[in-house]
Amino acid sequence: MLGTINDDRTLEAFLKKSTVDFLNPIAESFFGNLKHIRALMHLPDLMFIMAESERGIRTLSLEWARQNWGMDYEAFTKKVLEDVKPFIEHTAPKEFYEEVYNNSQKRFQKYLQDPEDGPIFSASINVLYSTAILYCWTVLECVATDCWVAAVNANAQPLGQMAITSLEDQEPGEISSKQIPVGLAAKHGFDLRFCLGDLLKSKFDFTSVVGIKKAYKVFGPLSDYVEEAFAFPLLSELEATRHVIVHRAGKVDEDYKKRLQSVLEIGTTISFSQKSVMDFQGISSVVGLSLLTFVHNWVQNNIKNAKQ
Numbered sequence: 001m002l003g004t005i006n007d008d009r010t011l012e013a014f015l016k017k018s019t020v021d022f023l024n025p026i027a028e029s030f031f032g033n034l035k036h037i038r039a040l041m042h043l044p045d046l047m048f049i050m051a052e053s054e055r056g057i058r059t060l061s062l063e064w065a066r067q068n069w070g071m072d073y074e075a076f077t078k079k080v081l082e083d084v085k086p087f088i089e090h091t092a093p094k095e096f097y098e099e100v101y102n103n104s105q106k107r108f109q110k111y112l113q114d115p116e117d118g119p120i121f122s123a124s125i126n127v128l129y130s131t132a133i134l135y136c137w138t139v140l141e142c143v144a145t146d147c148w149v150a151a152v153n154a155n156a157q158p159l160g161q162m163a164i165t166s167l168e169d170q171e172p173g174e175i176s177s178k179q180i181p182v183g184l185a186a187k188h189g190f191d192l193r194f195c196l197g198d199l200l201k202s203k204f205d206f207t208s209v210v211g212i213k214k215a216y217k218v219f220g221p222l223s224d225y226v227e228e229a230f231a232f233p234l235l236s237e238l239e240a241t242r243h244v245i246v247h248r249a250g251k252v253d254e255d256y257k258k259r260l261q262s263v264l265e266i267g268t269t270i271s272f273s274q275k276s277v278m279d280f281q282g283i284s285s286v287v288g289l290s291l292l293t294f295v296h297n298w299v300q301n302n303i304k305n306a307k308q
Contacts, residue, residue, distance in 0.1 A: 008031075010031065010289065011027060011028065011031040014027050014289075014292065014293075014296075015027065015028075018296060019296075019300055020295075020296050020299045020300065022150045022151075022153075022154055023147065023150065023292060023295060023296055023299075026143060026146045026147055026150060026292070027292055029142075029143075029146075030139065030142075030143040030288050030289075030292065033135070033138075033139040033142075034139060034281065034284070034285050034288075036135070037132055037135050037136060037139070037277075037281050038278075038281070040128070040131070040132050040135070041129075041132055041274060041277055041278065041281075043128065044108065044125060044128070045104065045108075048104035048105070048107050048108050049100060049101060049104045051104070051107070052100045052101075052103045052104040052107060053087075053100050055103075056096065056099070056100055056103075057084065057087055060083075060084075060087075061080065061084070064079070064080055064083060112125075122271075126250070126269075126271060126272055129272035129273065129274070129276070129277050130245050130250055130272060132277045132280075132281075133238070133241055133242060133245060133272065133276075133277055133280050134242055134245055134246065136238060136242075136277070136280040136281050136283075136284040137238055137239065137242040137280075137284065139284050139288065140238075140284040140287055140288050141206055141207060141212075143288040143291060143292065144206055144212045144215075144216075144287075144288070144291055145201065145206040147291055147292060147295045148197065148201075148204075148206070148215055148216065148218075148295075149197035149198055149201050150197060151197065151219075151295050151298070151299060152196050152197030152200065152218070153194050153195055153196060153197035153198065154194070154197075154299075154303075155299065155302075155303055156194070156196050158302075159196075159197075159218050159219070160196035160197070160200070162217075162218040162219075163196065163197075163200045163203075163204075163218045164196075164200070166217065166218060167200075167203055208239060209230060209235060209236060209239055212230075213230055216291075216294075219294070219295070219298050220298075222294065223290075223294050223297070225290050225293075225294075226290045226291065226294045229286055229287045229290040230287065232283055232286070232287075234279060234280070234282075234283040235283050235287060236259070236260075237260055237280075238280045238283055238284065240255070240256050240259050240260055241256075241270070241280070243255070243256070244256045244270065249269075250269050250270050251266075251267055251268060251269050251270070252264045252265065252266050252267060252268045252269075252270060253266060254266055
């Protein structure tokens with residue numbers, strides 16, 4: 001549905017075409033965090049593959065010993081070192097690695113189904129997946145916030161003015177369209193031209209899809225690709241899932257059940273899978289890249305000196 005985004009190639013392409021310097025470090029952090037999610041998800045596989053590789057090499061070592069029993073120690077040691085070299089250098093036959101991977105997956109499933117240790121192992125894996133899902137949302141929330149703040153900081157006119165205008169109907173607080181506390185102004189040397197994004201950030205909600213869309217109204221109409229990205233049901237599911245993980249320890253609550261029309265009973269601990277995490281990582285990458293591209297194109301099309 002979402003397709004696959006190659007982080008390194010996509011980042012390279014973005015930086016190559018970018019004419020908005022302040023977005024480049026944001027893009028680098030965004031794609032770096034997406035890679036961290038995948039690295040986290042590979043952890044269980046790597047553990048079992050390493051264990052299975054060691055078991056495979058031990059089995060081969062015993063077979064070498066059986067076949068060469070009686071050979072003098074020096075000759076035997078030399079032969080073993082020659083035979084094991086391809087495995088150390090990862091140049092062993094393809095069939096060996098295929099067998100290692102298949103056996104590692106079987107061992108993984110065996111642990112999950114073990115009547116004694118299975119429940120504890122399953123719970124631990126579910127915590128790992130839950131952590132990765134939180135990371136998926138956090139990555140998106142951060143890139144949405146950072147792009148908005150950086151753009152408003154760099155373009156007080158018109159973005160800062162639009163942001164302040166959108167606050168006129170709110171209750172007066174630290175920042176409104178009519179007042180900014182002296183202490184807050186003093187903190188920034190009484191020069192607010194390049195820090196309005198930081199000052200106004202707390203007045204907008206970047207912790208929800210609705211809040212992010214509202215904040216980005218300062219840019220005017222959103223592009224079709226951003227609207228389409230925000231409309232993905234999977235994005236709403238990611239937001240709701242993140243909420244129950246943080247606030248309900250991963251247990252279904254009434255809001256989650258209603259919002260996602262879940263068949264799970266309230267109070268049920270949600271079981272996550274590697275696929276569900278990678279799906280969430282996919283929607284996070286698509287929406288984040290859409291926002292990066294949108295802000296870049298807006299600055300490029302609306303600001304005379306886009307290179308800044």
